[in-house]
Amino acid sequence: GGQIIPWNFPFLMAAWKIAPALAAGCTIVIHPSSSTSLSLLSLAQKINHLLPKGVLNVITGRGSKSGEYMLHHKGFNKLAFTGSTEVGRRVGIAAAELLIPSTLELGGKSANIFFDDMPFDKALEGAQKGILFNQGQVCCAGSRIFVQEGIYDKFVNALAEEFKKIKVGLPWEDDTQMGSQVNAGQLETILK
Incomplete structure (x- = not known):
């Protein structure tokens, strides 16, 4: 699955996305915010040797480029996004066009x-x-x-x-x- 996480809780959000995927035996491609990618890169560096090659994949870069690329890649069987409603709408539409499920946690006022x-x-x-x-x-x-x-x-x-x-x-x-x-x-x- 493809996971795109926000900048406000980068390590926690990564753990919430990575742990269930690995526990279910799935591979994961995860994209942190370009503002806060170091904690996730450090985590991957520390645990990647424990996992089979290709199970945990971290993509960095601006969401408008690398994140957008993920939305159209045919290799995913699910997309998940946490962030703004505007971007979440695009993720939902991309998943619908690929006929795959999506999970969206979008911003708002509680x-x-x-x-x-x-x-x-x-x-x-x-x-x-x-x-x-x-x-x-x-x-x-x-x-x-x-x-x-x-x-x-x-x-x-x-x-x-x-x-x-x-x-x-x-x-x-x-x-x-x-x-x-x-x-x-x-x-x-x-x-x-």
């Missing part, structure tokens, strides 16, 4: 709903972590919040105060709670 009878402090903590976990670079980030009308102002003001307490800094410093974005392009998207 809603959190807060009612007036919630445990207030735990809800604040959950909202803060849900939005800022991994610098907010998570496909299931709880960045869409619905708050019951009677507690709306109190909750929003308290959550804003919690955000102000977050220590932004260098990711390798112990007291940093929120480190850097993956690249300048992602930072520009956020700032928009």
Whole structure:
């Protein structure tokens, strides 16, 4: 199967894709994001000698080139993609044209709903972590919040105060709670 994984959890996503394929006795061609390919290349380097030749294959490069090539290769019996809805649509169409199954985990906004009878402090903590976990670079980030009308102002003001307490800094410093974005392009998207 052909697997295309995103930049936000490169090692974890690779493990989620590789382990089941190998356990099922399948070969795998996996394509990491061009922004975060080193962890997967390191993993392949460490385990490839344990596997028969050709079982685990890593393709690097820009998704618009090498990833696109994977979508039209007739050697795959399944395509899997984790990432944006726009690219996922193209993966789904490519799989349909090849008459093979596809698995798509696409980006979106995961809603959190807060009612007036919630445990207030735990809800604040959950909202803060849900939005800022991994610098907010998570496909299931709880960045869409619905708050019951009677507690709306109190909750929003308290959550804003919690955000102000977050220590932004260098990711390798112990007291940093929120480190850097993956690249300048992602930072520009956020700032928009």
